[in-house]
Each structure stands twice: as C-alpha cells, then as structure tokens.
Amino acid sequence: MSETVIVIGAGMAGLWCALSLAPTGRRVILLERDPPPPAGGPDAAFDHWTRRGVGQLRHSHAFLARLRNLIRDEHPALLTELLAEGCRELTFEEGLTTVHRRTYAPKPVDRDLVILTSRRTTLELVLRRHVEGLANVELRASAFVKGLLIAPGTPPRVSGVRLEDGSEIHADLVVDAAGRASGVAEELASAGALTTETTEPSGVVYYTRHYRLRPGQTEPPRGGPPATGDLDYLKFGVFPGDNGCFSVTLCLPEIEEELRKAILAPEVFDAVCRALPGVARWIEPERSDGVGRVFGMGDLQSRWLDAAPAGRPAALGWFPVGDSHVRTNPLYGRGCSFAAVSAVLLREALEETHDPAARLVAYQAKVATELRPYYDLMRRSDRQAAVRARRAMAPERRPTARERLVRSFMDDAVTIAIRSDPDILRAFLRGFHMLEHPQAWLGRPTNLAKVLGYWARGKRRNAAAYRPPLGPGRVEMLGQLGLSPDADPARLQPA
Incomplete structure (x- = not known):
C-alpha cells in the first residue's frame, strides 16, 4: 500500500498508529509538538523529558492484558525491549489471595491475564525508539500542527496539515492522535463536518x-x-x-x-x-x-466523539484515535488500551476498503462495538462513585433498604466470590482487561450461581476472604491531617 498517513501526535495513540500501519507498507509521518526525549535511559526521560502535550506523563500507568497481549503477539521484539529497560510483567498468580491459593491450579488462560507496568516515561521512551526504527516511519519532533488542509464539500475532505512555520504536508490520510488538547474536531466542525459528541x-x-x-x-x-x-x-x-x-x-x-x-x-x-x-x-x-x-x-472529562453519526462520515481522509476520539476516567487504566485497540481497528478498516466514506463508517462502527461497552460501564461507575462521595460527607444518613441490598450484593457476594474462587477471578479479569464484554462473566449461569452461593454462605463462613480495613474513615483521616471534616459539607449546602 503506497498511501501516506500523517499522524498528529506521537504519544501513546500516535505511536500505536505507526506500529499498526507501518507493517501494511504505508508511509507514516508522525508530527509531535513536543521536543524529543533527552539522551540517556529511563531515569533521564523521567527527570528531564518535557511533554507539555501529555498532562498524565508522570502519573501512574499500566498496560492492561489486552494491550500487553497485542505487544506479545504482534510486536515480540518490542516486548523484549520493554522488559530489557526494566518494564515488568505482573502475572495472574501474583494477584491471588490466600483463599485463592487453597484451590489454585494454573491454566493456559493465566498467560493472557498479565499486566505490563512501569513509569509512563519509560513505556513511551521504549515504544518511541522502537517506532523510530521502523523503515517506513518518520517522526518529526517539535513540529506543531497549526491546522488542517480541508477541501470544502459534503462531507469536507482532509488532505494534509499546515505547520506553525507556514509549510504544508499533503497526505492521503490524516489521523488525529493529539489527545485531550486536540482542536481538530472543532476545526472540522467549522468546515461543515457533522460530528456528534457527548461529554461528562x-x-x-x-x-x-x-x-x-x-x-x-x-x-x-x-x-x-x-x-x-x-x-x-x-x-x-x-x-x-x-x-x-x-x-x-x-x-x-x-x-x-x-x-x-x-x-x-x-x-x-x-x-x-x-x-x-x-x-x-x-x-x-x-x-x-x-x-x-x-x-x-484535574478537569477529567469522559468523551465520546462519533465521527460517522447515523452511518454518515463527518469528513473524508480523517480518523480520530485515542483521547481525541474516546476519553474516560484514568482510574480504570484503559486509555492506552483504548488507543492501541483503536489503532488496530483503523488498520482493519483501511484494509477492508479503499472507499474514503466507507472507511470512516467502518472504523467508527468497529470502535463502537469494541469500546462502547467499557465506556458506558465506566460512566455509570463514575456517577455511582460521585453519589458515594457525597454520602461519605453525611455519615449520619441511613441508607435505604434497596441501597443496603445492592451494597451487600457487591461487597458480600461479588467481591467475596472474586477474592475466593480462582475461576471467578479469571472470568472477572477477562472483562476488566478488555478480553471480552466487561459484564459478560456475571451473566453466565454458572458464575452467577457461584456468586449467589458465596452470598448465601454468610459473612462468618466467608470471613477469610474479606479485606482487612483499608484505612480510616473520612472524619478520622481529615482530623489526623488537621483539616476540618465539616468545611466541605457546609460549603455544599444550598444557600
């Protein structure tokens, strides 16, 4: 394939686009606004790498099993390089509780339930060096994209980018992997592109x-x-x-x-x-x-951008990937995995057809099928967490009977089953690590029967599976720190 692809951004999403598209023979040009990493290894990158475009650069990171398995299966040399620089694999067995170990017997699926972890700067440094070594990939650092080259039409067509120095680069395809700060979707909307977006x-x-x-x-x-x-x-x-x-x-x-x-x-x-x-x-x-x-x-927004609402492409020659496309609470650790999976889905869509409209429609449909279940579940979890946070400020409030029942099912049934039965843990982790639908495991009759069985056993028989106290309550914690536990509840009271 002789197509030229411009990728805006050389963070995790952009690098994964290069990894996925380079083997197809396409020429990939990565344009990164930030300077290159400093000379040296992981410590130099952590201490000195300036990445204004990556606000989460020095926050905790881990690659979920879905992403780690992509590396293992499609890019084994990259996995070797990551491990050589100190990245670590945390295995399924390492996460077992004492109760699990009573009945645990290894199974082949355990090899797929492995997390890859390190500092974000190390992950990105090694991935970047690997991508720069690919024959048909060019990575230009300190290259700030000022805007798109857009031909008017219904829908408009993207044919390249304009850099801050006034120069232009033409391409067959432009991938927006610029992340949270990307303004590409807004620029396209001004040119008549009809996308839809939800944020929360x-x-x-x-x-x-x-x-x-x-x-x-x-x-x-x-x-x-x-x-x-x-x-x-x-x-x-x-x-x-x-x-x-x-x-x-x-x-x-x-x-x-x-x-x-x-x-x-x-x-x-x-x-x-x-x-x-x-x-x-x-x-x-x-x-x-x-x-x-x-x-x-802060300012963490969940975002879903539909690039082909109602099956109609918003623009031709343009594809959003990573946080430019789908964004969720980093709590769940799925941002890098979403980006990598989307890059693979983009490759599939480009290989299936050469029709520019059909390509974007196919890509958006694939992303919706693969990622929407996780996105929706995470949004519901965020809403529930917000409710619990407000209730934590009013400990005197008595929960309703329904609230007590739901909490008991989660704490005394689901959590206890996961912390007791190795097969239930495996099933749960397959959903957590994006190896299947996130809620499929609990819908299986055998798994649900086990969960209900642990619930019926009662707290006394399940005592060994309960976690020890995690930490002090809110009032105690704030008191230990010399902070007022009453200031925030008072501030939230209606005037």
Missing part, C-alpha cells in the same frame, strides 16, 4: 507521587493489607514501576476541596499514605524515598 465530568482529581527503593531494599511481599482500595472519599493505588521505582496515586472527588488543597504538599501526601496500611508498607523511610513533587491532574 468524571468528578475526580488525581494526585501522584513517585518513590524509589533504597539500596538493598525490595518491595513489600504480596498479601497483607491491600495496596489498592476505595474508601468512597478517597481511592488509592500503588503501581510497581521500573528500575526500583514505584508510584502512588490518590484519587479524590472534586467536592473534597479541603483535602485536595492540602494534598499537593508532599508531607501531606505521605501522611495520607501512612494512614493507609497497604500503602504505608511501601513508603517506610527505611524502604524507599519520595522522588520530587506531587503531580495533580
């Missing part, structure tokens, strides 16, 4: 700090207090990284202003971590040191 705030703000293990120290053993959890007013997670590094991310509802204002101070961030038993083990002074400041990330 996630209602949370993220805070991340990185740590490095001290010489001779190792990570805490698996088991014991969980290193991830949800306290309704606070979600937390520890992310093992590369080369002796790891990160902790704390996720707060937007309504928790007092805690949000304080937590940017490293000493407050660490104090919160020390109050969480599963996190405290990681940041013990003799085990690790904090690295640098606390990074915050």
